[in-house]
Amino acid sequence: MLSSPSTTSTLPSSLNPNPRRVAMETYWREVQSIEEEKDGDEEEEEEEERKSMDEVELEESWLMEAGLSSLVTGSPTSEAIRPPAEAVLSTLTRQQAATVRKRLDNYNETLRKRNRQPIRDVRDIFSEPDDDSAEQCPSPLPSRAESPPSRSQSPIKTIRRHSTRVRPTLAMFVLEDHLPEQLSPPANTDLGTVPPSACPSHSPPVSQLKPASWLLRGTPYSEGVAEHRRGGACWDCLLLQGDKNGELQFAAVPPSQGLTCADDLCSRDLRRLGFITHIELSTFLLALGVQSKRTRPLWKRTRDSGVFGVPLTSLLENDRKKIPGLKVPVVFQKLLCILEQTGLHTEGILRVPGSAARLKQLRRDLDRCSAAFDWSTIRQVDAAGLLKLFVRELPIPLLTHTHLSTYRAVLGVSSEVHQIQALQLLSLLLPEAHRQVLKALLVFLRKVVFHQEQNRMSLWNVSMVMAPNLFAPNFHGNKSSIAKQQEEMEEAVGGAKLIQLMIRHQDLLWTIPNFLLSQVRQMNQASNQRNLIRTKSHLLKGRTHKNNRSQITELWDGIIRVHAPLHAKVSMAIQLDEQTAVRDITSRFESDGSPAQRLYEVGGNICERRLHPDCRLLDVYRANPRCDWLIKP
Structure with missing residues (x-):
């Protein structure tokens, strides 16, 4: 009791x-x-030891999660479920393609050792040499960062999880580094801000917050940290310079920049986003020298x-x-x-x-x-x-069996900004149900911290309480060495550090960086090429050809046609300019007593995307000129 x-x-x-x-x-x-x-x-009937997956299982699982199941099974899948492997591969950058090539090589080599014939050889997929595989990811927005001067790489420390026998006494280990406990203001919307009165007195002024400009650039995180691994300094590392207290906080990115949250994409685009995010996360951690060994779930x-x-x-x-x-x-x-x-x-x-x-x-x-x-x-x-x-008690942990070991591997990343980026990629990989519950939990935990003057629950205390619930400790027996007791302490502090980062930077976790959305657009465009070829004969007919030319003229002039099938105004042609925002369009279709209307980008190189009311439409139009514009609640 x-x-x-x-x-x-x-x-x-x-x-x-x-x-x-x-x-x-x-x-x-x-x-x-x-x-x-x-x-x-x-x-509960469960194994005490989690056995590691063998090489074939590990690589096969990785390739299937990357949307490359046809390279493993040899049989095509429905395009509604998974895009063709060629469409996924066509979006990859040099670093991402190298990761896939390495996985395929390892998978095929392991099959050969077991006297099994590989389905497809890696040379049949990547026929071009490495030097000729230039970056293929288009950038709808220009890159916002420049290459920084070099600096020496800080050592990477990996905190490992081990089974221990007994909990150490507090007198034996005293923590040296107490992590900061201040938070950025909560957001009523995914990228919005709250009035100053809603923020606690201990929050830093807005002028001290750093812009999360790495969300806006068109190059993947893995490309940016290449210099970091070679002993230089990447531009993201420079964000940490000038922090006297070691705390890293980001200001909300203006919605006018057109960033997308995970909830704004339809399930099909989210599934394709997961393929690219999975490859990018592996490439990113590999570039930072951090590896995660996946184990079979309990x-x-x-x-x-x-x-x-x-x-x-x-x-x-x-x-x-x-x-x-x-x-x-x-x-x-x-x-x-x-x-x-x-x-x-x-x-x-x-x-x-x-x-x-x-x-x-x-x-x-x-x-x-x-x-x-x-x-x-x-x-x-x-x-x-x-x-x-x-x-x-969730049978599948909130952070899932698949990603729990990767969450812990993030602690081996030396730079906090790279830890945040890795946590962001992991959050985008979670299944929708798990992502929504985690999001609701983090919002609540942030509210608890904001009232710490009354409830005496600081950010560090909240993180310590939730750590054994999200990262279940594996303690058995009643004997342990001093070294294992220290490892147990590291496990406790490591889990709390991850929760602390997720609470403080939760608004960034659900935001999709520009380069990922750009790669999803390119994957959709590659998948749609087959359908375009099939309908080519119909496009050559006189009437259809005339309508198509009319549409090209409208798009060239920056004119869009907004469809509202649920309103009296079924459609409306609108001329765009640099200042036209989504709310300028939706306001024309709103009436007294009607629910709030949202504008959706449908078709073209996206399946369906809900746009933020402050998003600039001209940027969306330039990234996807062939889309339809749909108004609905």
């Missing part, structure tokens, strides 16, 4: 002479709480009904029968709502545990019938415990 809140709560960090020690006590108390909650429960029993231990996709499927279009499970939303309404000003929220017996009873009641559950009986401490239990 857990102790009562009065006996387990610690002193506020502002009153304790050693806040770093208090943070570590918070971590170990959370681990102890997790272990005590398992006492008396039926043990076997964990899944449930088909209830709330806890049920996959997110199953929960959403059941909830969407009642609430179409739901993105986060209802139970998770209820818990967050209770905590935001009554818990943000409560001292020790998330840190102070409740009664283990009451938590088990509430869990059984929710699993039995969540629809008829009386949420008015939930106390703040109960909601916090159930929230952490929900995240911890």
Whole structure:
């Protein structure tokens, strides 16, 4: 049984002479709480050791996640599910193509050693020499950065995860580096800002925030860090210069720059974005000298009904029968709502545990019938415990088995700005359900930190509490050497550091850099070439040819035709200029009492993309002149 809140709560960090020690006590108390909650429960059938995947499994899995399954299976797939391998390969830069070539070489060589014939040889795919494979990714926006002067590369430290036997005492290890606890202002929209009154007094002034200009450039992250690996300095590293306290914060990029968030793309474009992001992340980490060894996921029993231990996709499927279009499970939303309404000003929220017996009873009641559950009986401490239990009991972790080892590998990156970029790529790779739940969780955690003057939960304390829930520790036995105890401490601090970065820079995690969207456009364009060839005979007919010439004239003159099938004004021709924004178009179709209207970019070299109200249309028009413009809620 857990102790009562009065006996387990610690002193506020502002009153304790050693806040770093208090943070570590918070971590170990959370681990102890997790272990005590398992006492008396039926043990889960799962392997204690996670075995590494063999070379064939590893490379085959990597190639399939890169959208190159036809190179592995030898059979074509539906273009609606996966684009042709040629379309993916046509978008790659020199560094990205080298990564794919290396994976294919390793895969084929391993098959040969096992006396199995490879499906396709790498030389049949990459027929040109390396020197002739110039960058192929077009840039809809000009590059915003210039090559910096060289500087020596800082050493790379890798924090590894090991199984240990016992938790170290706090007197034995005292942390030397306490990470900063200040945050950038929260955003009401993905790239927006909030009024100064909503920001805590300890937030830095806007003038001290650095622009996230690396989101706007047209070259991949992996191309920019080539000099970093060779002992020089890339332009992103220079963003860290001049920071006296080691803290890195970014100002929101103006929506007029046309950046896209993951929620603004349709599922097909998101799937293709995942292929390119997967290749880019591997190339980026390889260029930085960081490698992640993927392991087989632990076997964990899944449930088909209830709330806890049920996959997110199953929960959403059941909830969407009642609430179409739901993105986060209802139970998770209820818990967050209770905590935001009554818990943000409560001292020790998330840190102070409740009664283990009451938590088990509430869990059984929710699993039995969540629809008829009386949420008015939930106390703040109960909601916090159930929230952490929900995240911890997911059969597929919130950060997924596939990417957990890569998240930990990010700690081996020496530059914080590169860590943020790697976390951004990882966030874009998460399945939609996991990405939406993680996004909702990070928004809530940021609100907790903003009220730290009342709840005494600093950013570091919040990160320490959530670390064992998102990055489950693997502690067994009761004996351990001093070295393994130190590794256990590194694991605790490493998980908290990752959570801290994700909370502080969460608005950047869901933003798609220009170079990735540009490569998705090129992939779509390559996939559409076959359809264009098939319809070539129809385009040569007189009437169709005349209409096509008329369309070319309109596009050349900067005239677009906006379609609104749900309005009285079915369509409208609009002349674009440098200042025309999306809200200028949608305002013409809005009326009193009607829902807010959004403008979508449809077709051409994109499937469907929702545009931000402040986005400049002329930039979108230049990047995709053949698209249709659609107005809908």
